[in-house]
Amino acid sequence: MRMRKKKWAEPYLEEHSDYALKDPAEYAGRWRELLQGGVLHAELGFGKGDYLLHMAKMYPEESWVGIERDVSAAAVAVRKAVEEGLETCSNTRMIVGNAEYMEDWFAEGEIDVIHLNFSDPWPKKYTHKRRLSSTRFLGMYRKLLSPQGKIIMKTDNKDLFEDSVKYFLDNDFRLLDISVDFRRNPHPEDAVTEYEQRFMDQGIPINRIIVEPR
Numbered sequence: 001m002r003m004r005k006k007k008w009a010e011p012y013l014e015e016h017s018d019y020a021l022k023d024p025a026e027y028a029g030r031w032r033e034l035l036q037g038g039v040l041h042a043e044l045g046f047g048k049g050d051y052l053l054h055m056a057k058m059y060p061e062e063s064w065v066g067i068e069r070d071v072s073a074a075a076v077a078v079r080k081a082v083e084e085g086l087e088t089c090s091n092t093r094m095i096v097g098n099a100e101y102m103e104d105w106f107a108e109g110e111i112d113v114i115h116l117n118f119s120d121p122w123p124k125k126y127t128h129k130r131r132l133s134s135t136r137f138l139g140m141y142r143k144l145l146s147p148q149g150k151i152i153m154k155t156d157n158k159d160l161f162e163d164s165v166k167y168f169l170d171n172d173f174r175l176l177d178i179s180v181d182f183r184r185n186p187h188p189e190d191a192v193t194e195y196e197q198r199f200m201d202q203g204i205p206i207n208r209i210i211v212e213p214r
Contacts, residue, residue: 009075013096019086020078020094027093029107037063037091040146042106043115044099044132045069047195049077051117053084054191056092064092067099099132103140111144116153118195121160133164138171142213150176150212156199161207173211182208 013020021027027034039062046052046066056064068074074096081089095105119132129136133153141151151173155161161180168175183192183206192200199206 004072006072006075009072012075013071013078016078016082019081019089020074020096024093024095024097024105028105029110031065031093031106031110032063035063035065035091035093037061039063039112040110041065041113041115042067042102042111043117044102045117045119046077046094047073047118049074049080049094050193050195051115051191052077052092052094053081053089054193056089058189058191060091062091066092066094067102068094068096069098071096099137100140102144106144108143109146109149112146112149114141114145114149114151116151116155118155119153119160121155121157123159128163131160131164131167133160133167135167135171138167138173142171145213148212150210152208152210154182154196154206154208156204156206158207161209165209168209168211172214174214175209175211177208177210179208181205 031040032038041055041062041064043052043064043066046068049066052064052066066077068077074094078094081092116132120130122128122130128134153164165178183200196206
């Protein structure tokens with residue numbers, strides 16, 4: 001569900017444009033230098049920022065970049081980072097924009113892990129090409145991932161998950177791990193956000209898959 005537009009969002013993002021970057025293309029090939037971390041993660045569709053910020057704190061030695069097209073959601077995420085202290089989030093930056101432009105923002109082979117967390121399922125067939133796991137995007141991810149790079153996808157949507165498995169296999173990605181009920185066992189290495197917890201409380205299983213390009 002799209003967040004109601006917040007009037008304060010755009011001015012707030014402008015005020016914190018050193019964190020929610022206005023021109024991310026200038027950092028292509030230099031993200032690790034900017035974030036002073038090792039493994040470079042990119043979360044596509046970070047929403048209100050819970051996963052991005054939690055994981056960045058859990059793994060401060062790694063670099064985290066979030067991409068979100070919804071201006072209001074991104075502003076909420078940036079406000080959380082500001083309230084928690086941007087100095088504690090120095091290994092993160094946020095990009096407000098559409099992930100389809102990632103090739104302008106990252107160098108070829110620069111990203112180590114792409115995270116697709118509870119992406120919009122675009123349920124109608126004619127909208128499937130907009131899915132972040134669709135063939136349209138997978139070719140771009142292949143270019144941007146490092147030689148050891150991988151994609152980690154989580155979703156509560158069974159149809160999206162099943163279709164995505166097919167997308168990955170059809171586009172010559174190798175399956176590394178798959179679960180149709182990822183949270184049935186504790187996974188302290190992976191942050192649980194408030195959004196994900198709601199599904200868990202309702203007994204809705206979380207599907208997860210990890211793939212890498214062949």
